[in-house]
Amino acid sequence: MTGSHTRERNEDIKNFLTHHRSRLNPEDYGFTLQQRRVKGLRREEVAQLAAVSVSWYTWLEQGRDISISPAALKRIGNVLQLSTTEQDYLDRLIFGAKNAPKPGAIPHEVKVMADALAPHPAFIRRANMDILYWNEAARSQIFDWSTIPEDDRNSLKLMFISDDYKQKIHHWELAAQHTIAAFRTYYAASNYAEDFGRVIDDLTARSEAFREMWHRQDVSKFGTGNKAIIDSQGKISHYTYSALEVESAPGIFLIFYLCRASEQP
Known part of the structure; x- marks a missing residue:
């Protein structure tokens, strides 16, 4: 270090x-x-x-x-x-964190898995919440990451710097607090502080709301949870999600969203 x-x-x-x-x-x-x-x-x-x-x-x-x-x-x-x-x-x-290799490229089979999970939303990200890949269901139901610069394709960043993303998150403040708390936990567990530091530095410079929430010192785990997404017509869809770390690629996570049964088509 x-x-x-x-x-x-x-x-x-x-x-x-x-x-x-x-x-x-x-x-x-x-x-x-x-x-x-x-x-x-x-x-x-x-x-x-x-x-x-x-x-x-x-x-x-x-x-x-x-x-x-x-x-x-x-x-x-x-x-x-x-x-x-x-x-x-x-x-x-x-x-310190346990020794672990620096995350590399996404294994091809993990991308195939994300695509195969359709019609359920699924995407792939790093521990620092950089978004690397997403299936069509995630693009249409959660967010279209292709519309923003690659450097901003990060779940924590989007919570604070993208108005389009914020408008899709029901109870935004609670969701933002939880995302920061999970990010902080991943940060402590990582051997690669620079991957997290650039996200923190960028958000500190760009968002007063982030600066205030970051200093609360909250920590939490991200493994499973609930999220409510607001679509362009104002309809709220409720999801449960799971974050699964890829055993063959430590530091790479597959995030799977499952819509509440009563709301599925």
Whole structure:
């Protein structure tokens, strides 16, 4: 990992830990609310509750290169009331992602699979949400990615920079928050921070709404879920979706949408 990417990860660690301790009520832990300049627990209180030294926890928040055990990080996560997904995210920020080859070309058979899933929408993307391929059903029912520049064919980008895409998403703000949270989880799990960094940098420069949501530090998994799409006539279609990683091509995902049974033709 390059120096700039190390600094970015260190900043992610700092922001994540400070955000989550700011959410906590000191009284729930037996501390007074008096003489506090900021919300939540102080660093020394987190350290005390997690049975680590104050200086060590401070260095952790600063992203310093320190020795850390999974058990100590788990105790900190318990104090901060992290969910399982949030704890996994923090572990990956601290310990790094598992070694994996850099995603390459889409295997031909995966494209054939996407086409064979018609009339159901299906498309192929990378972990950083770059859209690589889609079938005709996805183009007609979800979005026509061919109408936008290749550099903007990214699910997270489209949430914020494409008015046409935003108008198709029912409950856009909730969907945008979920997409950011999933992107952040993929980011922590990847060895290729530059693929994510260029998306973050571009959106930070182009979207105030993204800048605000990105700093919320939400994380979630993307494996399955629900999405409601609004067509050109204003009709809302409800889908469940599944994201399947291609075993022969790590970092490449096939996304399959299934329309609610009562709405299928």
